Amino acid sequence: MGTMSQRVNGVIARAKGAPVEVATIIVPDPGPGEAVVKIQACGVCHTDLHYREGGINDDFPFLLGHEAAGIVESVGAGVTDVAPGDFVVLNWRAVCGDCRACRKGKPWYCFNTHNAAQKMTLEDGTELSPALGIGAFVEKTLVHAGQCTKVDPRARPAAVGLLGCGVMAGIGAAINTGGVTRGDSVAVIGCGGVGDGAIVGAALAGATTIIAVDTDEQKLEWARKFGATHTVNARDKDVVAAVQELTGGHGADVVVEAVGRPETYKQAFYARDLAGTVVLVGVPTPEMTVELPLLDVFGRGGALKSSWYGDCLPTRDFPMLTELYLQGRIDLDAFVSEEIRLDQVEEAFAKMHKGGVLRSVVLF
Structure with missing residues (x-):
């Protein structure tokens, strides 16, 4: 000491x-x-x-x-x-x-x-x-x-x-891991701090369709404030069908799974477009497993990615996001x-x- x-x-x-x-x-x-x-x-x-x-x-x-x-x-x-x-x-x-x-x-x-x-x-x-x-x-x-x-x-x-922590993990899941860019469609499953961060990130990157998915109306209301263009209450609707319907029948370019559960991960997997990207940023528990037909993994193409801390580099991302905050852009x-x-x-x-x-x- x-x-x-x-x-x-x-x-x-x-x-x-x-x-x-x-x-x-x-x-x-x-x-x-x-x-x-x-x-x-x-x-x-x-x-x-x-x-x-x-x-x-x-x-x-x-x-x-x-x-x-x-x-x-x-x-x-x-x-x-x-x-x-x-x-x-x-x-x-x-x-x-x-x-x-x-x-x-x-x-x-x-x-x-x-x-x-x-x-x-x-x-x-x-x-x-x-x-x-x-x-x-x-x-x-x-x-x-x-x-x-x-x-x-x-x-x-x-x-x-x-x-x-949370907001960076979300913003980074969209921008760094998911590579969201102008004109993309993005779905975010789970709209707590991390999910809302992903919505902020998607909006910042220029995504034009941002679909917030949750089971809580209050959370969906907040998600709209952060830039969600559409909301889906998973209690009332089939998530995959709803996301496809909002994206011309195709599915989203990037789906961010911010819950960390097998059921929501499967929704994310099937709610994306062909060659789309799934980003897992929700943290699962050790006993959880996920089973998918291997032909679907192959046939749908694209990328299944995990986002560690929004793949952020603090020296690069913290000052930049602070600047955007001070400018009123996030x-x-x-x-x-x-x-x-x-x-x-x-x-x-x-x-x-x-x-x-x-x-x-x-x-x-």
Whole structure:
């Protein structure tokens, strides 16, 4: 531990399924390649709930929170990309620059991403596992400096912090992985934060038909605000038939599956045009399997792709999307349903289940 560790308040999940609690966190001084960031805003993402439920792994206690923006407070030895005072968005895939993906010039696939080497702890010395290597429901967090991406400080922290996870995953699924371009037809299945991000991305890229699919009318209403030209309620309609009908009988050029279930994946597979692209950005659970006639896989052609974090390169994508936000060309503010305090994270999880919010954002 450095000479000067700091004590701050943060939200932890102590045991599987237990309500989260605010605890005192010890944040060490940054070591080589590390940075301490004063958090200004952090979104409440479904993945945080997943950690609390033991759905990721059993490395309790977890320091939750990972969709965040803040100000660099201090940096360790050898850090040159960011400096104290910089306004940054945190990311959970700091590229190494050295693995086989990075060497091939495809750093968004980096197979050896960095996190901080030191651990944050509870007061009794118990090591914390930070959610997605970040842990940002806390006044200050310790990360690898590569997890900090400088963006324009005029941007609202609550809005651009969401680029740290869900919104970026969605925008990237459409633009980076799906390659959506002008005049395309796009269908998005599942219109939460990630799905709405995909709708924003499709609209930004110039797609002319953007079909939002969900079972919740409220979510479909939100999807329209983000740029959906058509909506399909999967409770009332056959999704594949509805998408085909809205695309001249052909199916969509790109279908983004933002649920991560076998049933919705099959819908995505059959709802696309010949030689179209399916992008899976919804995260399945380990026991799920999908069965498709191999002749259909061959005969329909095109591409079945998975999108890791929207195949984003934070240094390229975060500043660009922040700029588009400041220019009024993408509405990141619309993702922020409510601003809450650190001690309201448990309530935010409950709201997530009921579906009344798109994103609750903790402000510091």
